[in-house]
Amino acid sequence: MKPQRVVITLAIALLAGAQTAEASSDAGGGAGGAVLEFVGLVLASGCFVVSWRVLAYVRGGRLASAWQWLISAFFLFAAGQALAFLAHLMLAPLASHIVIFLRIVGLVFLLVGVIRMRKALA
Numbered sequence: 001m002k003p004q005r006v007v008i009t010l011a012i013a014l015l016a017g018a019q020t021a022e023a024s025s026d027a028g029g030g031a032g033g034a035v036l037e038f039v040g041l042v043l044a045s046g047c048f049v050v051s052w053r054v055l056a057y058v059r060g061g062r063l064a065s066a067w068q069w070l071i072s073a074f075f076l077f078a079a080g081q082a083l084a085f086l087a088h089l090m091l092a093p094l095a096s097h098i099v100i101f102l103r104i105v106g107l108v109f110l111l112v113g114v115i116r117m118r119k120a121l122a
Helices: 003-026 031-058 064-088 096-121
Strands: none
Touching: 031 064, 064 096
């Protein structure tokens, strides 16, 4: 499987898990939704850390710009997941629109990063 497809598949899985957790939360789903939010947070944070390490290897190269976009995308996903997790635990009052906005902007950044990577490798 190509790396871009893996990244896109992980992003879709992350969003699907978060949407499932949100639906579970709205239906009074208890701890199951919190677990999914936490798993999404861990995965997004892991992607952020790995992307940061890869950027250190390609610093100044043709792929550096693409990896900067990917780092930003994973940071936005992690921030959205952290806010959703805190809201699910009722530790932070938060409108769900903020989390959805962060996820959409994260997807746009992910798309831009993949496009720039494709252009650099072509």
